[in-house]
Amino acid sequence: MTDLSTEAREGLSVSGAPNQRRSANDGGDQTSLPLTVLRRDGTPVAFDQSRIATALHKAFIAVEGEASGASARVRDLVSTLTAQVVDVIRRRAVADRHVDVEVIQDQVELALMRGGHREIARSYILYREEHARARASRGELPPPPAALERAARTTVKLPDGSREALDVERLQRVVVDACQGLEGVAPDAVLTETARSLYDGMSLAELDSAPVMAARTLVETEPNYTYVASRLLLDTLQREVFEGLGMAETGLDRQRVAELYPQYFRAYIDHGVKTGALDPRLAEFDLDRLGASIRPERDLDFTFLGLQTLFDRYLLHTDGVRYELPQAFFLRVAMGLALAEEHRDERAQQFYDAMSSFDVMASTPTLFNSGTTRPQMSSCFLTTVPDDLDGIFSAVRDNALLAKYSGGLGNDWTPVRGLGAHIRGTNGVSQGVVPFLKIANDTAVAVNQGGKRKGAVCAYLETWHIDIEQFLDLRKNTGDDRRRTHDMNTANWVPDLFLQRVEEDGQWTLFSPDEVADLHDLYGTAFAERYAEYEAAADRGEIRTFRRVRALDLWRRMLTVLFETGHPWITFKDAANVRSPQRHVGVVHSSNLCTEITLNTSNDEVAVCNLASINLAKHVGPDGIDHEKLERTVRTAVRMLDDVIDTNLYTIPQAERSNLKHRPVGLGLMGFSDALFAQRIPYSSDAAVEFADVSMEAISYHAISASVDLAEERGAYESFPGSLWSQGILPIDSAARQSADRGMAFDVDLTQRLDWDSLRERVVATGMRNSNVMAIAPTATISNICGVGQSIEPLYRNLFVKANMSGDFTVVNAHLVRDLKARGLWDQVMIADLKHFDGVLAPIDRVPADLKELYATAFEVDHSWIIAAAARRQKWIDQAQSLNLYVNRPSGRVLDQMYRNAWHSGLKTTYYLRSQSATHVEKSTLRGTDGQLNAVSPVVVGSGQGAAQGVPAPARGPEARAAENKTVVDVTDAAACSITDPDCEACQ
Structure with a gap:
């Protein structure tokens, strides 16, 4: 041109x-x-x-x-x-x-x-x-727009009550600087919008927030305004931090901040140690070396949602005044992880580079607490609740102590005897498990993780427990509120035998665990044989408390309640145990809060897992995976996770004993949808399923190899002898064992591409440092920090408002906007269409078919594609994955097929069931003084039957295995999970 x-x-x-x-x-x-x-x-x-x-x-x-x-x-x-x-x-x-x-x-x-x-x-x-x-x-500033020029007479109220004139030039310079280097943004647009919120006598805090809020209103027109808003917030943060540490300067710009960062870092460590927030050992690092290694320019990589999340919930403060900048935050976390390392400075720098570049991110508890004087860095705790009052209330107390420092909890309640069971000590009758679940629910509400996020716990119950039907009703809004747990997550721990009875349309017997206690520790064939013996004993009158139901009727009710309330989730007991590397030393009795952890628990051991997630989007280009970079990142991540175990604060002894003995970690991934976009691969395609397979194989291979390297350096974990690892049975090998145990073949491709034979030999000869190494968590908050899609999720919407504990944020698919710009299609009409159709492209005629396919939203992707991709990943993972399932037009038949498909595909767990609402937030058509459409972006609020008008049915994916005995579930007036609940762990 x-x-x-x-x-x-x-x-x-x-x-x-x-x-x-x-x-x-x-x-x-x-x-x-x-x-x-x-x-x-x-x-x-x-x-x-x-x-x-x-x-x-x-x-x-x-x-x-x-x-x-x-x-x-x-x-x-x-x-x-x-x-x-x-x-x-x-x-x-x-x-x-x-x-x-x-x-x-x-x-x-x-x-x-x-x-x-x-x-x-x-x-x-x-x-x-x-x-x-x-x-x-060149430092040139254009004249301010007329709207801001008229605001020059505005005065600002200072903290002491006095007033000073608005410094228009500084405001303008800050906005121009925030827009520098970003395509498609205009300082005047931000300044004009800012001027609308200015008024005489406004406070300094209001003045600081005005341009930030102005920039965020423009995000829907140009995604790069999210970086403008972030940089404006960063300016406020930097001034707060430097003033709080006595380093106040006027006219801070990027270059000056970069110059101050090393000096500030030393002052920051000194202040944190002096106030008792930071571990004094951090002052023993080579602070000059580490301060010089800081990359200040990486502060500019945050989206507004990412930086606001850090600002509100992660950065350290004294009496509400923050003294931690983003790069100091990452370096503090890295130093805390490196405390047990021989070469601490070198490792801290390595960990810092990995996290600050967004290549990998540690989990929220690690980010909260690493390097502090209370370094509880573990993400997940799994417990088994015993069947006695001392044990029950000790378990509730343990929940409180574990939740205090940001732990997510999974409780196995199956051992607690059911309603109507005999109590020998008092010769009375048990009230069942539900009253105790109510107490655990209220404890989770009371202990809200230091005010940083809501306390969260998930209760698990096996399907044969006699209280299972009352358990299904715990999240209902009707009925006796004393038997409801509105704040607790719940999950069914389903044995294979139950689903086999469903497919046979057979009977199912419910027992109280005090009479059939060994069922709790049995799985697979052993469980099926013992269960049949107890059924025969019940028929002979040898069992006091039991009840018979039709298996299909109970399954229907499970699906109906799941859709109506979003709970209990459906997880699979036998799949979790048959493939567990640690089956030689215990049983997996439940999963965790987010259903990705599958570790043994008992009265003596509380399972602990430490999490981090690879940002897959940072390791993929148009030509596929950068394997060398991925290997480096995975090795760094596994080392970080192993270090957590040795530097961690354990609030109860059972957790410390278990974690030091088995040393499990959970490395997962996020940004899967972004990685697909980079390669131009639609989620609903064989190519996406293949990429899920290839990418997880690479992560699995390098993670296992990294754990072997650590075993060679530091020694194998204590309970390694007898494990599947010690027998040369890796996760890919245990998939065949699961198929044989169930007596049916899984329709999953078991192709291996890497040199697994050599790795098996290394594992057997050297051992593993960690009993478990992989688990895919939801990554809801840390993916916000990194600015990528959550976990393995499909794209939710191309334009929507996300609600979390930091507020409401307009989210626009920047990949789509770039493509529309390249084709000359990004304009106000397109923005209005996206709002009208709730961020879905299908009904917009002028969007090309290839973009509609590539950027299809979660409710346009048939569930069978999601399950097929998850099944390919699961064969490489020694734990599980937080797998949300989406239904566009829900029905009993669809739900039945979905969950049977998940079971037949060998998945260990499923997570939330996501459904669309029948009604969305009203979209305003009022026009503001700027002449632009000020519509509210769509957000799913609640759930219901049906789909948004104009959205086609999902394209059919791989053929899901359909059971002969079809299930019909009434889903009228249902209310499955919404994706925008600020209190929801998966949405956080």
């Missing part, structure tokens, strides 16, 4: 010429009166519309070639476009009789866009951005 001249690109909307032409439609009204144009330096000049015509003419020539300049078509277009621009400018300038040069350029852009001349408009926009960056780099 020929480069446009400066004269053509700038529109020559200012001129010193005294002559002033009138447009053809000028009459005697005031719109034809003389007006002035404000140059960027603030000087006024006379308006000359001929310059606009000249610029437009040269613009067409520059793009279409010299020959086009003489064509009648171009002359007519230039005349028409000029008249349109002049008419708008004169009408907008009626009140003030002057107009900013940037406003004229904006109108030229709009005229070109409205006329369909997108290539010329695009070139014009890029030119303006280039020159704006050049002016900013």
